[in-house]
Amino acid sequence: MHSRLRNRLGWLEAGLYLGGVALLAVFFQLRADAELQREQGVRAFEASLADKAASHSGWIPDQELWSDKRIRDYEESIQVDAEPPLALMKIARLGIEVPVYNGTDEFNLNRGAGRIKGTAWIDSPGNLGIAGHRDGFFRGLKDIEIGDEIELRTAGGAVNYRVSSFLIVEPDDVSVLGKTAETTLTLVTCYPFYYVGHAPKRFIVKAEARHPSLKF
Structure with a gap:
């Protein structure tokens, strides 16, 4: 009787072991599939932004306010040919869309x-600084208003900021780029916007993240 019980326990132990191995195999396969999908998503995002930034046959930025x-x-x-962009930034009210x-x-x-x-x-959390030319992509910042929405989209998701x-x-005032505990965005461009020659000042826009969908 004891021998029969030991046999049954042995079969049960073997079954549990094989079941555990099978579950581990499924777990690692799911992780591998998820990682593959993530990598494919990143590549697709980078390719789409690269196409936008580097092809006349696709997206062309609004250049109405740009200098010649x-x-x-x-x-x-x-x-x-160059490295793909890190993100795509949009300020919908101003018609700004820039890699x-x-x-x-x-x-x-x-x-x-x-x-x-x-x-x-x-x-990542902290103070992200982004610079652009006042007579190009960032010309529209001349009409920025407190409360304007800024979207920063990457392969990992999007963060929405609100201008505060x-x-x-002065050009040498780097305090605006100081570290912050919160997720903040600082846009920098030269000022005045229509100055002829090297502009003597810097125009700064500060924005704070709201409801980020990125997983930091």
Whole structure:
């Protein structure tokens, strides 16, 4: 009798073991599938933004307020293969839609806006600084108002910001880019918007995140 009981327990133990192995296999397969879908989503997002930023046959930004020089620089920049943007920023009321690249060198700012290095990463909490040319993509900021909505979309989701203030500072005033505990956005461009030559001031827009869908 004891031998029969041991056999039954042995079969039960073996069954539980095999069942556990099967569940682990399913778990890891689901994780692998989810990771594959995430990577495919990231690639698709990057490809779509790259197409927008680098193809005349697709999306072309609203250039009504742009200077002639900025239009020429933009058209030259999109002929060059480059890294895809990090995000797409929209300010619907102002008609601003601009790809955001990593860094603020002239090449990036000719074809979009640029994340200011040393500020928060695109999909992380903190103060994210983004710069753009006053006679190009950021010309529309001249009409910004407190309460305007800004959407920053990445492959991981979107963060919606609401403009809380705007101000004019000296070029060497970097306090506006200081670290914050909250998820904030600081837009920087030269000022005055229609100044001839090198503009002597900087126009700053501050915005705070509301209901972010990104998983930090």
